[in-house]
Amino acid sequence: MKNESGKGFIRIGVAGISLALLLAGCATRPDAGDTAATAAYEEANDPIEPLNRYFFEVNNFLDIIILRPTAEIYDGVLPRFAKNGIRNFLDNLRSPVIIANDLLQGQWDRAGTTTSRFGINTTVGLLGLGDPATGWGYQRHGEDFGQTLAVYGVGEGPYFYAPLLGPAPPRDLVGFGVDTFFDPITYIFWDDAYTVPVTRFVLNGIDLRARNLTTLDEIERTSIDYYAAIRSLYRQSRSDEILNGVTDVDALPDISNINLSSDF
């Protein structure tokens, strides 16, 4: 019964999103004669920008009424060691997914690091609540299937901002789905409502939000277009993650000949 209504809900959701897509339509491609606008359109690579902005606003609204207040309470009420314990625990739960992707990318050393971390933190770290592995020289790193696809040469695709999930262009959306299959937590459930995975998703969201209370405020206040800034931040931090933090100097734009003053 529960399952039935769940499926019905998903169906209504899908129908709603398709309707919204139809209604909002796509961003109008600028006139080919307008070279600056065309270049801007292509650089943004955001063909459904109006819809994305709508979802962005929805998420901001949900953030204001639910997520942010919850995160503030979480941040204010829990002592630091409890918050760190929760973060460590959630990070540790993610280890199988990271190991799978380390291996798929052929990063044997990094897979070894993650495996050691998982072993140490699950035992010495008391089921992952502590993180003694970092002190022993096993630094944490993240990995996901979106990054694995990128390593295999799959492009990010046009920008998509999903309700609840946030920025999720096709490659990373697929990655999110595949990682769910890699994740043992997905297969642990006590009832039809998937209590464990859902709780983990919600708690992870609250903890992440609590850790970025000031950072996100700062970004909002220091940007002229918050939506476009987040789009750029998402893409940049993804490519930084894909390259494991190493700057690819050759991929940087050529700025040697640009200037504003010569046309005066």
Next chain:
Amino acid sequence: MIRIFLRQLPFIKNAAIIALSLVVGALALTGPANAQRNEAAESFVNKLASEAIEILGRESLSPVDREAAFRMLFVGNMDVPRIGAFALGQYVRTPTSEQKVEYLRLVEDFIVKVYATRLSDYTNQVFNILSSQPKGNRGTEIIVTSQIEFKTGRAPVPVEWWLLRDGDSFKVFDVKVVGIWMAQEQRSSFISVIRNNNGDFNALLTHIEERIGEKADEINSKLTDAETAGG
């Protein structure tokens, strides 16, 4: 004894030559990597970053004076016109001369404030240069890698500096903090504002002006907070 030594001299000489050539070979192998580092660029960044962090954390100055000092340092060492031009993308050809003058004035103000806000989180921390490498083959651009280390044991924040040669010294074009190039982020927003206003350049000027106004208040309150917390 001496005779034995003399008899073995040619051998020793050969061994020495072999050893020497091995050392030279090793140097030749590691040579390029070291030669790619640019000491002048590294010390330029070290000086600039240390001064910036010092100014933002200086408690003897009033918030207004502190921002003025930071601006002096910043404007003298950043290539503001180039950052401004880069942030416009193809729209760089659209403003009139008057709009350009106005834009340059606003963008300087804006960037100073963005940097001051974001850097003020890193005052009283340890700054370390890690390395540097050339960008492109003209020898005019250098990327300097550094990191900010925290006394609290938090993981260090990587910071990269994109420098352009400017006579005997350098100018900063962009800074990458935690994976984000600042000019790239500005470009994304600036272009988006112009495009969503059907190419109207004045819309961008208005947006920047609004942000500078808000940010002036915010920076003052932030620096005042830091002062009360510190004092």
